[in-house]
Structure formats: structure tokens, C-alpha cells
Amino acid sequence: MYRGTEGLGVWEHKGKVAAVGIGHSPTDRRWDLRPETSVGAYAIIALRNAMEDAGISPDQVDGLVLDPSTTTGAMWPADRPIPDEFSQAFKPGANKVDGISSLSTEWLVANMPELSNINFTMYGTTCMSNAICVAAQAIGDGMANTCLVLKAWDNLEGRYAQGGDNALDTIGGSGQWSNPWGATGPYYPAHWFTSYTNKYGGNHDMMAPFVVNSKRNGLLFPEGFWAQHRPEPLTVEDYLSARWIVKPVNLYDCDIPITVAVAYVFTTAERAKDMKQKPVYILNHSEARPKPRSVELTLEECEDSAASLGRRLYEGAGITADQLSFENMYDGYTLFHHLMMEGLNYRGVKQGEGLDFYQTDISIEGPNPVSPSGGNAGSGRTRIWMHTDCIQQIQGRAGARQIRIPANTGVSGGPHPRGGDFVVWGSTPD
Amino acid sequence: MPKQSPIPDELSKPFWDACNEERLVVQYCTTCDRIQHPPEPTCDQCAPNEKLEWKEVSGRGKVYSYGIMHDCRVRILQPDQPFNIALVQLEEDPGILFYSHLPGTPVDQVPIGASVQVEFETTPTTGQKVPEWRVVG
Numbered sequence: 001m002y003r004g005t006e007g008l009g010v011w012e013h014k015g016k017v018a019a020v021g022i023g024h025s026p027t028d029r030r031w032d033l034r035p036e037t038s039v040g041a042y043a044i045i046a047l048r049n050a051m052e053d054a055g056i057s058p059d060q061v062d063g064l065v066l067d068p069s070t071t072t073g074a075m076w077p078a079d080r081p082i083p084d085e086f087s088q089a090f091k092p093g094a095n096k097v098d099g100i101s102s103l104s105t106e107w108l109v110a111n112m113p114e115l116s117n118i119n120f121t122m123y124g125t126t127c128m129s130n131a132i133c134v135a136a137q138a139i140g141d142g143m144a145n146t147c148l149v150l151k152a153w154d155n156l157e158g159r160y161a162q163g164g165d166n167a168l169d170t171i172g173g174s175g176q177w178s179n180p181w182g183a184t185g186p187y188y189p190a191h192w193f194t195s196y197t198n199k200y201g202g203n204h205d206m207m208a209p210f211v212v213n214s215k216r217n218g219l220l221f222p223e224g225f226w227a228q229h230r231p232e233p234l235t236v237e238d239y240l241s242a243r244w245i246v247k248p249v250n251l252y253d254c255d256i257p258i259t260v261a262v263a264y265v266f267t268t269a270e271r272a273k274d275m276k277q278k279p280v281y282i283l284n285h286s287e288a289r290p291k292p293r294s295v296e297l298t299l300e301e302c303e304d305s306a307a308s309l310g311r312r313l314y315e316g317a318g319i320t321a322d323q324l325s326f327e328n329m330y331d332g333y334t335l336f337h338h339l340m341m342e343g344l345n346y347r348g349v350k351q352g353e354g355l356d357f358y359q360t361d362i363s364i365e366g367p368n369p370v371s372p373s374g375g376n377a378g379s380g381r382t383r384i385w386m387h388t389d390c391i392q393q394i395q396g397r398a399g400a401r402q403i404r405i406p407a408n409t410g411v412s413g414g415p416h417p418r419g420g421d422f423v424v425w426g427s428t429p430d
Numbered sequence: 431m432p433k434q435s436p437i438p439d440e441l442s443k444p445f446w447d448a449c450n451e452e453r454l455v456v457q458y459c460t461t462c463d464r465i466q467h468p469p470e471p472t473c474d475q476c477a478p479n480e481k482l483e484w485k486e487v488s489g490r491g492k493v494y495s496y497g498i499m500h501d502c503r504v505r506i507l508q509p510d511q512p513f514n515i516a517l518v519q520l521e522e523d524p525g526i527l528f529y530s531h532l533p534g535t536p537v538d539q540v541p542i543g544a545s546v547q548v549e550f551e552t553t554p555t556t557g558q559k560v561p562e563w564r565v566v567g
Contacts, residue, residue, distance in 0.1 A: 167505045170555050170556060180436060181515050182515060183515050190497030243501075245500060293474075298527070
């Protein structure tokens with residue numbers, strides 16, 4: 001299913017799979033325990049919206065790919081009863097927290113009887129990027145013709161990742177090598193950024209144009225959390241005065257966990273011809289799974305992985321870096337976005353030049369748009385905005401966020417550098 | 431600085447036992463003459479033909495990078511915020527890294543490239559000792 005090495009040549013299904021529909025649920029900061037705002041309900045909303053957007057009926061769908069994990073960090077306690085209202089609203093799944101803190105294809109099909117012709121299901125774990133690659137390959141390989149691709153997130157009460165092993169006085173497993181020193185959460189982008197500025201020069205203030213630009217783009221994303229709930233612009237001064245989380249990572253370098261579901265409709269290029277929306281063709285997909293030599297991936301290992309990823313993406317898509325109209329690489333945390341941008345050699349930016357590039361015009365109005373989606377920084381922790389934006393930009397449906405140069409070819413993916421999956425999108429199949 | 435006590439498993443027990451004797455050891459593959467850390471069931475480089483042993487190392491290294499923790503997820507460390515978290519490169523192989531709070535180094539005054547020497551710190555819950563690193567010279 002995955003393409004992870006250089007030298008594989010052009011992807012055998014280049015231009016033969018297309019995205020033709022997008023469906024988003026509303027966003028919330030927390031689940032309020034009502035069944036209609038559960039992650040299950042939002043998943044159903046997103047799936048139905050995607051089919052409506054594509055102009056297809058549910059019985060025309062034969063594939064369903066999703067990530068079964070939906071938690072943003074807090075878990076539903078094993079001994080906590082399921083709310084009665086939720087149990088009355090939905091048929092149960094094999095996992096008692098299906099629809100609350102996880103999802104399964106079985107739960108969705110049971111609660112969406114209109115999906116009567118599903119004969120291919122598969123999980124793409126970790127995030128939407130993975131599910132997209134799985135669905136694209138499955139359609140290309142003929143395992144499905146028209147496939148729904150879903151990623152949903154629940155955000156239960158409690159602080160992010162403060163429970164479990166982190167609350168104990170002892171630590172086993174892989175955490176025995178890092179937890180005693182507190183090397184968790186955004187420590188890894190912090191030490192990468194420290195290494196980066198030590199190696200190439202620059203400083204944290206130079207991140208401000210990127211983060212402010214991302215927040216601005218996010219406020220132009222009507223499906224996003226900040227646009228819907230807190231449409232507050234971020235200024236350079238706000239960014240520079242924010243509290244540190246792990247210096248040099250500050251509050252605005254992190255993303256806000258939210259509840260949301262997003263779905264896409266993928267189909268064959270042939271079938272896409274007569275659909276409601278302009279097809280956006282998948283030119284290639286690739287995975288990155290760098291293995292650290294020791295306790296943590298170093299900056300140099302990260303840079304090598306990003307550079308290899310860039311070469312693989314172009315090789316499989318049969319394009320060169322100068323053919324990219326825009327890039328939507330992952331940004332959660334913001335301090336590693338430039339590493340992936342450099343790996344892509346986007347607009348000729350080489351290793352060590354990313355922060356300087358941020359000081360130029362990277363807006364949607366300019367010739368070199370960077371992260372026009374606004375990413376997680378702009379719309380909340382989902383790892384999906386970059387994909388939705390690529391599809392919308394190429395379809396010309398990005399609204400106020402539409403880049404001013406022609407949007408013919410885009411790239412999105414994450415959550416590299418520590419591992420992820422990536423897609424090249426095109427306005428034409430070749 | 432009170433830390434979580436590591437709970438050794440079958441693979442890591444020789445490392446943590448050595449720490450309790452105030453010795454720093456890492457896995458060593460006699461086939462490819464390479465060390466690795468953290469320990470793994472097989473050699474990263476030449477499995478399945480490897481022969482892994484434990485090898486005592488000098489305990490000398492250099493500061494590779496760092497971050498300053500202000501909002502830690504690990505509860506037992508939260509009273510000591512903010513604190514340094516450095517990555518130390520082992521003298522025998524700079525690809526081998528250890529975390530350190532750099533005891534004795536003021537917060538946010540971490541000298542990248544500085545020489546460090548290992549010492550061992552007792553964790554409060556089980557008494558397990560863990561490696562720490564102090565800037566020298």
C-alpha cells in the first residue's frame with residue numbers, strides 16, 4: 001500500500017485516481033456529551049456532506065477507508081458508563097466507545113444504512129494522510145471504485161496528554177529512555193530548532209511571519225475552528241510575547257485540540273469525468289518512516305529524511321520542484337514546517353534557507369504561497385486542512401483563501417518529520 | 431531533580447543494573463563493531479548475523495542540542511519548571527544520544543558543544559539510578 005523508497009519510478013496509478021468530494025463536520029473545542037455532537041455523529045455528517053458534494057448517492061459508494069483512532073490525547077475511562085442518550089441514538093459497535101472515542105467501519109456502516117454497497121474497507125492509521133494513501137492505492141489497484149476516506153477527532157475533557165504514564169512516578173516501555181527527563185510533547189521540534197539555528201543562524205522571531213500568515217489563512221477557512229469560534233487575528237507582537245511551552249516552542253507554535261470529522265470521495269479518473277465537481281488527480285503518494293539512530297531523531301536525520309521524501313514525491317509524480325504551485329506540508333508543530341519545505345526544495349529553498357524565505361512574501365496573494373491552508377496553526381489540530389485546501393485550491397473553490405497564481409499542482413501530508421504520508425495533487429492526470 | 435524511576439525490562443535490565451553500579455554501558459555488536467542505544471533485540475545494522483554484547487563506555491560526551499521545558503507533561507517534573515533538557519552525544523559515537531537536565535548549568539544557559547561527564551542520580555520511587563551529565567572544563 002505504501003511507497004517508501006527512492007527508485008520506484010512514476011507511480012503506476014498516476015492520474016488514475018481523483019478526489020471529487022469534500023465533507024466537513026462542524027468543529028467544537030470539547031465534546032459536550034450530546035449524541036449529535038459526538039465524534040460518531042460528526043463522522044456521519046462529514047461522510048454525508050462529502051457524498052452530497054460529489055453529487056453521488058450512497059449506494060454508489062463501494063469503499064470506506066478511515067483511521068479508527070480518534071482521540072486527541074484524552075481517553076474515555078474504561079469504567080465510565082456510556083451516556084444513555086448516546087446509546088439510544090446509535091447502534092453499538094464492537095468497541096463500546098465507538099462513536100465516542102474511536103470509530104470502526106462496522107459502526108459506521110451499522111449507523112449509516114444507506115451505505116448499502118460497501119465491499120472494501122481498510123484502516124489507514126494515525127491520520128488522514130495515511131488514509132488517503134491507502135484509499136488511492138486501493139482504487140488504483142482495483143479494490144474499490146468509489147471510496148469514502150474519513151478522519152475524525154474527539155477532544156474529551158482534561159489537559160492534553162497529562163494522564164497515563166505521564167502522571168506516574170515510575171515509567172516502563174519506550175518511555176524509560178525519555179520520560180525521566182521530561183522529553184515529551186514538543187521537545188523534539190524544540191531541539192531540532194535549536195540545532196537548526198545553531199547550524200545555520202537565525203532565531204525564533206523569524207518564525208513570526210509564517211505563524212501569523214498561517215493564522216490569517218486559517219481565518220479564511222470557514223470550515224476551521226478559529227474561523228468558526230474565535231476569529232481573532234494573530235499579530236507579530238502576540239506571537240513574540242506568547243508563553244513558552246518548551247523554549248523555543250511557544251504557545252502559538254502548538255495547535256489546539258478540537259473535535260471534528262472530515263471526509264473525501266475518491267474515485268477512478270474515468271468515473272470522475274461525469275461527476276459534479278472538477279476532479280483533482282492524485283499524481284503520487286509516499287510515506288516517510290525515518291528511524292532514529294538513538295533516543296531521538298536528530299536534525300540531520302530529519303533533514304535527510306525530508307530531502308529523500310521530496311525526491312520520492314517528485315519521482316513518483318513525474319514532476320520537478322518548479323512545477324509545484326503551492327505547498328501544504330504539515331505544521332503541527334510550526335517549528336518543523338520549514339524543514340519539509342526545504343526537503344521539497346520549494347521555490348528553490350535549500351537546507352538552512354527556510355527562515356529567510358519566511359521573511360519574503362509567502363502570502364496567498366504572492367507568487368510563493370506557503371501553507372495556504374493555514375494548517376493546524378490556522379484551524380486546529382486535525383492534520384486535514386492541508387489536504388482539503390489542496391483539493392479546493394486546484395478546484396478553484398478555496399474562496400477567500402484562493403491563491404492568486406494558477407493552482408495546478410500541490411503537495412500535502414504529515415505528520416513527518418518523524419513519520420507520515422504525503423500526496424501530490426494535480427489539475428490534470430498527467 | 432526528582433525523576434520518574436525507570437522500570438527495567440528484560441532488554442534494558444543490564445543497562446539499568448550497570449547504572450546502579452555507576453557504570454555506563456551500551457549495546458555493542460561484535461560483528462559490525464558498532465554500538466547502539468537504546469538497546470534493541472537485534473543489531474540495527476547487521477541483524478540477523480549480529481552478536482550483541484554490553485560494553486562499558488567512557489561517560490564523556492558533548493552537548494548536541496537542547497530545549498527549555500516550561501510546561502511539562504510529566505507530573506513529577508512540573509515543580510522544577512523551567513528546566514534544561516539537553517541531548518548529549520557520546521564521545522565514542524556522536525550518533526548515540528542521552529537526555530540530560532545538565533545539573534549545575536543555569537536554566538537557558540546551555541553551551542552547545544561543551545564537554546560533559548556522566549554522573550548517576552538516584553530516582554526517588556524505586557532508588558533506580560539514571561545517567562545525568564555535568565558540563566566539565
